[in-house]
Each structure stands twice: as C-alpha cells, then as structure tokens.
Amino acid sequence: xxxxxxxxxxxxxxxxxxxxxAVLVLSALRDSIVxxxxxxxxxxxxxxxxTRIRLGGLVKPGTLTRGEELAVRFEVTDGKSAIPVAYKGxxxxxxxxGQGVVxxxxxxxxxxxxxxxxxxxxxxxxxPKEVADALKKQGHWKDDYGKKK
Amino acid sequence: MIAEIGHYAxxxxxxxxxxxxxxxxxxxxxxxxxxxxxxxxxxxAQFAFIAVAFAALAACYVAxxxxxxxVFENSHSAKPLIYKITGVWGNHEGSMLLWVLILALFGAxxxxxxxxxxxxxxxxxxxxxxxxxxAFLLFILGTSNPFLxxxxxxxxxxxxxxxxxxxxxxxxxxxxxxxxxxxxxxxSFAIAALIEGRIDAAWARxxxxxxxxxxxxLTLGVxxxxxxxxxxxxxxxxxxxxxxxxxxxxxWLAATALLHSAVVMEKRNALKVWTILLAILAFSxxxxxxxxxxxxxxxxxxxxxSDPTRGVFILAILILFIGGGLALYxxxxxxxxxxxxxxxxxxxGALVFNNLFLTAACATVFVGTLYPLALEALTGDKISVGxxxxxxxxxxLFVPILLAMPFGPLLAWKRGDALGAAQRLIAAxxxxxxxxxxVFAFNGGGPVLAPFGIGLAVFAITGAVTDxxxxxxxxxxxxxxxxxxxxxxxxxxxxxxxxxxxxxxxLLGIVxxxxxxxxxxxxxxxxxxxxxxxxxxAFEGLTTRQGPNYRQLTARxxxxxxxxxxxxxxxxxxxxxxxxxxxxxxxLLSRGASQLYISLGDTNADGSVSVRIYHKPLVLFIWLGxxxxxxxxxxxxxxxxxxxxxxxxxxxxxxxxxE
Numbered sequence: 001x002x003x004x005x006x007x008x009x010x011x012x013x014x015x016x017x018x019x020x021x022a023v024l025v026l027s028a029l030r031d032s033i034v035x036x037x038x039x040x041x042x043x044x045x046x047x048x049x050x051t052r053i054r055l056g057g058l059v060k061p062g063t064l065t066r067g068e069e070l071a072v073r074f075e076v077t078d079g080k081s082a083i084p085v086a087y088k089g090x091x092x093x094x095x096x097x098g099q100g101v102v103x104x105x106x107x108x109x110x111x112x113x114x115x116x117x118x119x120x121x122x123x124x125x126x127x128p129k130e131v132a133d134a135l136k137k138q139g140h141w142k143d144d145y146g147k148k149k
Numbered sequence: 150m151i152a153e154i155g156h157y158a159x160x161x162x163x164x165x166x167x168x169x170x171x172x173x174x175x176x177x178x179x180x181x182x183x184x185x186x187x188x189x190x191x192x193x194a195q196f197a198f199i200a201v202a203f204a205a206l207a208a209c210y211v212a213x214x215x216x217x218x219x220v221f222e223n224s225h226s227a228k229p230l231i232y233k234i235t236g237v238w239g240n241h242e243g244s245m246l247l248w249v250l251i252l253a254l255f256g257a258x259x260x261x262x263x264x265x266x267x268x269x270x271x272x273x274x275x276x277x278x279x280x281x282x283x284a285f286l287l288f289i290l291g292t293s294n295p296f297l298x299x300x301x302x303x304x305x306x307x308x309x310x311x312x313x314x315x316x317x318x319x320x321x322x323x324x325x326x327x328x329x330x331x332x333x334x335x336x337s338f339a340i341a342a343l344i345e346g347r348i349d350a351a352w353a354r355x356x357x358x359x360x361x362x363x364x365x366x367l368t369l370g371v372x373x374x375x376x377x378x379x380x381x382x383x384x385x386x387x388x389x390x391x392x393x394x395x396x397x398x399x400x401w402l403a404a405t406a407l408l409h410s411a412v413v414m415e416k417r418n419a420l421k422v423w424t425i426l427l428a429i430l431a432f433s434x435x436x437x438x439x440x441x442x443x444x445x446x447x448x449x450x451x452x453x454x455s456d457p458t459r460g461v462f463i464l465a466i467l468i469l470f471i472g473g474g475l476a477l478y479x480x481x482x483x484x485x486x487x488x489x490x491x492x493x494x495x496x497x498g499a500l501v502f503n504n505l506f507l508t509a510a511c512a513t514v515f516v517g518t519l520y521p522l523a524l525e526a527l528t529g530d531k532i533s534v535g536x537x538x539x540x541x542x543x544x545x546l547f548v549p550i551l552l553a554m555p556f557g558p559l560l561a562w563k564r565g566d567a568l569g570a571a572q573r574l575i576a577a578x579x580x581x582x583x584x585x586x587x588v589f590a591f592n593g594g595g596p597v598l599a600p601f602g603i604g605l606a607v608f609a610i611t612g613a614v615t616d617x618x619x620x621x622x623x624x625x626x627x628x629x630x631x632x633x634x635x636x637x638x639x640x641x642x643x644x645x646x647x648x649x650x651x652x653x654x655x656l657l658g659i660v661x662x663x664x665x666x667x668x669x670x671x672x673x674x675x676x677x678x679x680x681x682x683x684x685x686x687a688f689e690g691l692t693t694r695q696g697p698n699y700r701q702l703t704a705r706x707x708x709x710x711x712x713x714x715x716x717x718x719x720x721x722x723x724x725x726x727x728x729x730x731x732x733x734x735x736x737l738l739s740r741g742a743s744q745l746y747i748s749l750g751d752t753n754a755d756g757s758v759s760v761r762i763y764h765k766p767l768v769l770f771i772w773l774g775x776x777x778x779x780x781x782x783x784x785x786x787x788x789x790x791x792x793x794x795x796x797x798x799x800x801x802x803x804x805x806x807x808e
Contacts, residue, residue: 024513032538035531070670
C-alpha cells in the first residue's frame with residue numbers, strides 16, 4: 001500500500017468510528033434524556049401522565065408526611081404552583097422542608113407525581129430560610145437553589 | 150500578617166510568571182543562551198513563592214484566623230486539625246491555589262530534570278507552562294483571592310461542608326489535580342514543538358513519562374473520588390455520570406489515548422501530528438473540567454461558589470488556551486515531517502484503533518455533559534442526561550477497545566500477524582467462553598448482557614496473562630529459562646500487561662456489582678433481623694454520642710453468616726450544628742472483594758429507623774483494578790529506557806539549528 005492509501009484507510013476508519021459515535025449519541029439523546037420542569041411548567045405545559053421528567057422546586061413547608069413502609073409525601077412548590085409528590089424510600093440527608101429538591105419520576109393519572117429518585121442539593125453555603133423565602137417571593141428562585149443569585 | 154505574606158508572595162509569583170512567559174521565548178527565538186537560561190530559576194522561584202502563599206493560607210487555617218474571609222467561611226475552631234488542613238483546598242479559592250501550586254511544581258520539575266533537553270525546547274516549554282501559570286495566578290488574585298480580610302473578625306467560623314469533612318478530601322483533590330495539571334506538561338511540550346516547528350522521537354521519549362505520571366495520578370484521583378462518593382453519600386453508587394465526574398473522566402480518556410499514541414511516536418516516529426493534537430486536547434479537557442466545576446455552571450458538591458465574574462474569567466482562559474493551542478496547531482502542524490509507515494494490522498494499527506475508540510468514547514461523554522448546558526443556553530429547556538444515555542453510547546464504544554486490548558501487545562510493529570495473535574489468544578478466548586456459559590447456567594433468567602460482560606472481563610484478564618506467557622515462553626521452554634526471560638523483559642512490557650489486567654479487573658467488578666448487587670430499603674425496630682443472601686443482620690438499637698463538632702446517631706447491627714457471628718456493623722448519621730446539615734456514615738463490611746453496605750436513613754415517629762442495606766459482590770475490584778493499572782504505570786515509568794535512554798546527540802545540533 002502506498003502512503004496515500006494507508007492514510008485513506010486511517011481517515012476512513014476514523015470517520016467510520018466517528019459516524020458510529022454520532023449515531024449512538026443521536027439515538028440515545030432521543031430516548032434517554034429527561035426534561036427538567038418547575039411545578040408551574042408542569043401545570044402550563046400540560047405534561048401527560050407517564051412522561052418521565054425531573055420536577056424541581058422547594059419542599060413546601062408543612063407538607064411532609066410519612067406513611068407506612070417508608071412512604072413519603074410532600075409538595076414541591078416554586079412559589080406559584082405546587083405539585084404533590086409521592087415517594088417510597090429514604091430521603092437524602094439534605095432533604096428539608098423549605099429547601100431545594102429535585103424529584104425524578106412521572107405524573108400519575110391521579111395528579112400525583114410519583115418519584116423514584118429524590119435529590120437534594122449538596123449545599124455549600126448554608127442558606128438561611130429567610131433568603132430562600134425572599135428569593136421565592138421575588139420569583140428569582142429557579143433550579144439554582146441554594147445559591148444566592 | 151501571615152495572610153499578607155501569602156498575598157504578597159502570590160503577587161511576586163505572578164510577576165515571575167510574567168517574566169518567565171516572555172523572556173525565555175524571546176531567548177529561544179534569538180538563540181540567546183542568557184535569556185533562555187532565565188526560565189529555570191524563575192520556574193523554581195515561582196514554585197517557591199506559591200508554596201509560601203499556600204503555607205500561609207494553611208497557617209491561617211490551622212490557627213483559625215477568622216479575620217481571613219476564606220477561613221471564616223470554611224473553617225471552625227472545633228474542627229479536627231486534619232480537616233483544618235484539608236479544608237484549605239475544600240473551597241474555591243484554596244483549591245485554585247492548590248491548582249497553581251501543582252502547576253508551578255511541574256514547571257519546577259521540568260526545570261530541574263530537564264538538563265538533557267535541547268535548550269530551546271526547554272525554554273519554550275517553561276515559557277508555555279508559565280502562560281498557564283500567569284493566567285491562573287491572575288485569576289486567583291483578581292477574582293478569588295483567599296487572603297482577603299474582614300474588618301471585624303468574627304469569633305467563630307462557618308465550618309466546612311460536612312460532606313467534605315472526610316479523609317477523602319485529604320487525598321482526592323490533590324491526586325486529581327496532580328493528574329489534571331500534570332497534563333499541562335504534555336500541553337506545554339506540544340505547544341513548544343509547534344512553536345519550533347520540529348518534533349522527533351526524543352520529544353516523545355520526554356513527554357511519555359510525564360503523561361504517564363499524570364495519567365497515574367488521574368487514575369487514582371478518579372478511582373478515589375468514586376470510592377469516596379460510594380461510602381460517603383450513602384447511596385451505594387460508585388459512579389453517577391454526574392457532570393463533575395465526567396469532567397474528570399474526559400481528561401482520563403484523552404490521557405489514556407495520549408499515552409498509547411506517544412508509544413507509537415517514540416518507537417516508530419509515526420502519528421506525530423495526532424499525538425500533538427491529543428496532548429493539546431487532553432489538557433484542554435482538564436481546563437474544561439476546571440471550568441465546569443469552578444464556574445458554577447453546574448450545581449454539585451464540587452461547585453463551591455457561583456460568581457459570574459469567575460465563570461467569565463475561566464471561560465476567557467479556556468478560549469485563550471484551547472483556541473490558541475488549536476489555532477497554532479492548524480497553522481504549524483502541517484510543517485511537521487511525516488513519520489514511519491505501518492500496515493493497518495500492526496502494533497501501531499492496534500494503538501490507532503485504541504485511540505479512535507477512546508477519543509470517540511470521550512466525545513460521547515463530552516456531548517452528554519455539555520449538551521444540557523448548550524440546550525439550556527439556546528432554548529431554555531432544562532434536561533438531564535443521565536446513566537441511560539452513557540450506557541447506550543459510552544458502553545458500545547468501549548466494548549471494541551476491550552476486545553482489541555489483548556491483541557495489541559501480541560502484534561508486531563510495522564506489520565502484524567492477526568491470525569497468529571488470534572491463535573495465541575485461543576486459550577484466553579476459550580476461558581472467556583467458559584465464563585460466559587458458566588454465568589448463563591448459573592444466572593438463569595438474569596440480564597442477558599451480564600454473561601458477555603463477565604466474558605469480556607475474563608478475556609481482558611487472561612489476554613494480559615497470555616501476553617506475559619508468550620513473552621516469557623512459559624509453557625514452551627523450561628521454567629528456569631522462562632524465569633530468566635521474565636527478568637530480562639523490559640519493565641514497560643510488564644507494565645502494559647499489568648495495566649491491562651487491571652482494566653479487566655475493574656470491568657469484572659463493574660459487571661458483577663451492577664448485575665448481582667442487591668438493595669433492600671427497610672424500616673427496622675430493635676431486634677428485627679434482615680436476611681440477605683447468606684447473611685443475617687440483627688438490628689440491636691440506636692445510640693447517640695457527641696463528636697468534636699457534630700452529634701452522632703449510631704445503629705448497631707450484628708452480622709451473622711450461616712448462623713456464625715461475623716462482625717458488628719455500625720452505620721451512623723452525623724448532624725453538624727453549625728451548618729444545620731447532616732451526613733451519612735455508611736458501614737462497610739468486606740468479605741473478599743465483596744461488601745455488605747448499610748446506610749442509615751431517617752428515624753420515624755414510631756421509633757423505627759429506615760436503613761438501606763446492600764450486598765455488592767466483587768465491588769472492590771472496581772477500585773482494585775484502578776490500583777493495579779497504576780502499578781502497571783509505575784512499572785512502566787521505572788523502565789530504564791525512560792530514565793536514561795533519552796539520547797543526547799541532538800544537543801549540539803539544537804544549539805545552532807540551521808534555519
């Protein structure tokens with residue numbers, strides 16, 4: 001093989017691998033991404049039951065109730081709307097009423113958000129409750145919870 | 150006073166860095182030995198001054214000097230001494246200081262060890278290294294100064310994030326930074342080579358050990374971070390495809406590719422242009438990692454603070470170095486001379502194969518990590534790309550690498566014999582098939598992919614062993630002869646085989662843990678017993694105790710195996726009053742490479758307590774494999790060829806290049 005042919009083989013195989021990677025990425029992006037929504041988004045976009053989403057907001061104070069067998073219910077709010085969430089399992093260490101939370105799961109036809117994962121922000125700067133409330137009131141609070149904006 | 154000394158030392162270091170960025174470069178251009186000789190002493194002095202600054206900050210932490218903002222925000226007088234020290238880099242400012250300290254350390258090491266480098270190359274390398282140093286020193290002094298004071302010093306600090314109060318913080322960031330920043334050396338060498346427009350095998354012989362060292366630290370850093378997350382977060386997971394984890398995985402993939410392509414360049418003088426590009430990309434990915442973690446575009450445990458000016462500043466550094474590096478590459482790379490020829494089926498070919506798939510895998514991680522950021526910036530939609538995405542993209546691209554891995558070392562340089570290599574791997578392939586069948590039979594209706602994963606791991610492991618057996622002729626010649634051959638084998642050959650063995654081990658751990666790991670979430674009352682596989686865990690009750698700066702709630706479990714008392718496991722939960730946060734301290738019980746894992750959840754109103762219990766078969770292989778890889782790297786690094794083999798003849802010629 002001449003130098004030119006060898007280079008063609010190299011470039012050809014490089015493009016082949018790249019194409020393979022691109023196909024994999026595109027197909028995976030179609031099937032396996034999850035959209036992040038605030039409770040207001042969920043209300044306004046009329047997200048259908050069963051679609052997998054991430055629901056983010058603050059845990060509404062006074063709504064956390066524990067049931068039998070590790071069942072937990074709480075509401076996630078962004079100050080405008082609130083969505084009831086049902087979860088079964090252990091809540092993360094940093095889960096607290098009035099603090100930021102992200103729940104992953106899908107809406108139940110009954111109007112509940114059935115979460116299979118609950119994440120609480122690993123907060124570096126402790127945010128006093130007043131700050132969170134202020135942010136909430138001003139509507140500045142987005143998924144960037146736990147941080148001064 | 151101490152803080153001011155540190156601040157002053159940092160400013161002086163910046164001054165030195167600026168001198169070092171320009172003077173040696175001009176010297177190399179004019180072939181002026183005196184100007185070029187400036188680089189060495191400034192590199193050493195720059196390191197010394199940054200070390201003084203770092204020591205000053207550490208002293209403020211140890212003394213709990215809360216008049217320094219950084220100490221006030223991240224420390225507490227009741228914190229144990231070890232966490233006062235590690236807390237130095239448990240925050241944004243301090244960790245950036247550690248970053249430049251390590252950068253300067255590498256520059257100083259090149260200055261010290263670079264005696265046999267051509268003078269112009271050494272001057273250019275140190276100048277480029279200093280560009281990076283100057284940019285980051287400017288960043289620290291301009292936007293993240295750790296030495297700022299508070300007018301009226303508070304009595305008490307706000308404490309370090311409890312999750313970071315762990316021995317993991319003492320080890321993980323320094324290791325990771327040694328890896329990240331170690332790649333700056335190959336970057337500087339690549340840029341210097343482009344500036345000179347000349348590159349040869351001696352260049353690769355110089356770059357390879359540095360890349361190898363950086364790669365080893367990076368491997369340990371990533372593995373350590375994974376193990377830390379595993380035991381500290383209490384979720385039993387060891388990899389979450391979190392953007393910050395990906396930020397450390399991408400440089401690792403690029404460094405692994407660079408390591409392999411540098412071999413081709415050193416041995417065969419081929420793939421020069423590609424190796425240079427990889428060296429630029431590997432460090433670029435380190436910078437992108439730093440940007441992702443430090444700029445606050447991501448939210449995670451690693452993201453210490455979000456200050457928009459910092460993000461913009463790091464972004465500017467990023468564009469300058471990555472854009473500049475790639476532009477220089479586009480301009481100068483075509484001038485580099487072509488290297489040696491090789492057939493597609495050859496050792497070089499196998500290493501190219503490895504490089505293609507590693508970089509493609511790295512690209513998918515890159516897309517998965519940055520796509521959400523790009524989409525949010527463009528459309529405002531917030532998405533999360535999680536494990537399913539990476540399993541579908543990264544997984545399939547890694548399988549060919551692992552399949553090809555045993556073949557590579559068995560192929561000859563230039564023109565290899567694929568059939569011959571396949572014949573020599575028959576035993577390894579046979580064992581892999583046996584493993585697949587055995588797992589199928591044993592596992593019954595389990596996941597279909599598991600047997601193949603185990604088979605692949607077995608193939609990788611036995612393939613590495615085959616490589617050694619073939620090289621020593623263990624089964625063909627008398628054992629004494631094989632022993633002599635084994636001792637005569639270059640250490641780098643041992644290193645390759647052992648590192649590849651480690652890859653197989655890690656894969657074995659990953660497949661085994663993700664297939665047969667079991668999780669139980671239960672709520673328990675004292676004297677309840679949970680049975681898991683052949684283990685019985687009896688819950689004894691809860692106790693509380695006061696730690697130095699936290700309160701600890703401990704659950705006591707008696708573990709029985711087939712009725713015999715094995716051990717006591719005490720998972721606990723710590724509540725830190727200062728930050729009103731708590732951490733989970735999981736209890737781990739290792740049996741061979743498998744582990745029992747208990748993490749404590751909430752206490753319920755009826756007096757019961759929620760716990761997560763896991764049994765994770767062979768989970769320790771995941772990290773053990775990484776350690777084995779590093780041992781392989783260490784052996785390869787100790788190879789005589791890399792230490793004394795670098796030839797000197799270029800010296801005279803390089804002093805007076807015939808332009």
